[in-house]
Amino acid sequence: MEDIVSGFKSIGMDWTKIVVFSNMGNWLGLNHKFAISPKEFLRYAKTDYKGKDTRALINALSNAKRAMDCQVDLFIQSIGLKHSGKFPAEVDNYIKINSTESNGNKNYRLIEALGVSPAGLIGRYRELRNKLEHFYETPDSQLVKESIELAELLISTIDNAMRSFSFSTLTSGKIDTDDTNGALHISYSSDAGELELEFYSQLKFDTEEFVSKVVLTPEHCLYMPLMKTCLLVGTEIGWDIAVIELIAAINPNIPPKSIYPVLEYA
Template identity: 30%
Template sequence: MKELDKYIDLVKYDYGPEWQSIEINGELKPRDYFNYAIKDLEDEQDSRSLINALLNAKRALHYQIDLLIDAYGFNSYKNRNSFPVKLDYCKRCGIVSPRILSKLNIVRNAVEHDYTVPNKSEVDDFIDITELFLAATDRFFYRLPDNIVFPGLDEQYEDNFRDIFNVRLIKGLGEIILGRQIGDNEHYETIKAPHEDFFVWSTFLNKCTQ
């Protein structure tokens, strides 16, 4: 469905985006754990501070990812709760760029040691890439795509999308609803994760609402 790319033009099209938010239940947010990691590094550089800094940075990262993928319906992936699977879900939904995810995987693999003390360089790298990930995804917590006007009806393209007038993400359910104008009638099609088309449309939503 690469032909969808021609509809991603923030200058040419007004998508009239509507937004929703991601609620965080509990006292602590991912940024809180990240700030703890920074404070841990400000302490005397010993095994305790390095381990605590790394663990808090990992908590921030994992928490942020869990909140994001839950909003995009990760619960449709039954019994697939590993971190690599979650990261792949982020990538397929277009939540964050593959380049950031690639860096994240490299750094995370470097610090996945059991019962060993990370060195200062490893902790610094992990905190840096975690901060990059948080900065790239914080917008979703108050600007999660909800609903857009699809520009196909206003163009002369003769393709599979020309009758679509609306694209909507149903938060938490892993569903995209396409509104189509066929003749005088409106028809609605629901696409559910983990169908490949769900990831195509969620990526489209994220790109055209940046």
């Protein structure tokens, strides 16, 4: 913790005037694979649904649920966590503070807290899961159809966030001007499941004054706010809120209303 505190102090950034550079050209997105992919389960569900008999509908419904769970678990693994739902205390606390759902599957609550999937979509999944767990009659064909559509939408939404994940650089000035004063570069090692922070006292096209580097694991309180910033900067949706939340986590003394982040592409 001391290393990261000294890192932030050494670069002297003005957190109220942040320019965020998305370095998408240096990254191919988040990636993780299971033996059977979410899209395969979805394809099975669509094939099963064509049968229309009781067995076909039950199988279609089960595979639609598997498709959703598989996609969510794949995402959880890709950001350095175990999909079992046994998260570090700091991640549990992040979910508690940022998720609109007060209970339920923690994996789904986390993707909502990170801004990867809207609360409404997660709410629909929760309703579906409750029906599945207490359903001992022939599934309604319309319910099965809606379940498959929900699975397809959830897979597409999370897939897009994973592809758009971007290394990001935060500066307190534009790189091509004289007003740059300190910079923070955020990158991610998918193999290690760690975020890497590089601190610069100056960062311009022709000048780099490197100060230090810190590696963070999910046990650190800044891991999730940093991860959310990299996820949403790439999608261009909700990125500004993510940056404001990150700055508030770094320096709680800065009023959120005084922060005006700007997004550019490096």
